[in-house]
Amino acid sequence: LVAAREPGVDKTKIDKELTELKNQLVSISESASFSGENWLNNDGAAASGTKEIVGGFNRDSAGLVSITTLAVNTTSTTLIGTTNESLGLLTKDIDADALNPDTTGTAVNYYLIDADGTATTAGSATAIALTTGTTDAQVDDMIRVVDSILTQMTDAASNLGAVQKRVSMQEDFVANLMDSIDSGIGRLVDADMNEESTRLKALQTQQQLGIQSLSIANSNSENILSLFR
Incomplete structure (x- = not known):
């Protein structure tokens, strides 16, 4: 859109690229499904509302389990928003005049993607x-609307990123807890091989010293007995 603002540019060629970018956005949104849930594409007439996901598995000192x-x-x-286009950030109407520092007070509504093939609000949106x-x-006006959409998408992405970070932190915590256990x-069931090997060598040395001591004692007794002969 910024390139389309240049004088003498062929706007129809730029529009072809815009069309493909829109199609890619629709494809990404429709493909973002997991276990029957899609938080980017809403084909219902009402808002999708609040969803809950498991964020933690907790076990207290008494062994009781709770889920966060x-x-x-x-x-x-x-x-x-496929059925109700006002529910989608890319399909709803946005007033460009309200985003204009030199506002005229007259609404100029634009939408980025037409999900159902008809104008979002007949006669009022472009x-x-x-x-x-x-x-x-x-x-x-189009640039202002797209910039507003980008801002809203950044806010939505930051919310999802915060949830993803929380789940990732819990995953790391559980992994560290398993490693600690x-x-x-x-430490309780495995022997320290270095310590056991050193202890074995010490016992073997003590045994050899004991044998040598007995040998010396026997030889000394024989020498004493030879004096009486």
């Missing part, structure tokens, strides 16, 4: 698309 869950507001992470007749003022059990 994390609440995620997936309404704020929805990118595509698709972010370029034609040979698109004016510089319209391109400026394995190490503690190992």
Whole structure:
């Protein structure tokens, strides 16, 4: 869109790239499914609401187990609203005039993606698309709307990132706890081979010294007996 603001540029060629980028966004949103859940694409008429995921497995000193869950507001992470386009960050109407520092007070609504093939709000919204007749003022409005969408997507991504970090921290904690338990059990049941080897060598040395002492004692007794002969 910034490139389309340059004088003399062919806006129709830039629009072809915009169209493919939009298609890629739709593909990513529709493919972001796991276990029947999709937090980026909402094909229902109502907001997807809050979802809960397991965030921790806790066992207290008495051996009692509790599960910690994390609440995620997936309404704020929805990118595509298939049935109700006002639910998606990429499909809802955004007033470009409200984002203009020189606002006129008259709403100028734009939407980025048309998910159901019809205008989001008939007669009031305009698709972010370029034609040979698109004016510089319209391109400026489109840039403001896209910048607003990027800001909202950054906020949504930060929320998901915080949840992902919490789950990752719990995963690392459990892994470290398992390593500590394995190490503690190992100290109880596994012998220290270096220590045992040193102890064995000490016992063997003591045994050899004992044998030599007996040998010396026997030889001394024979020498004493030879004096009486």
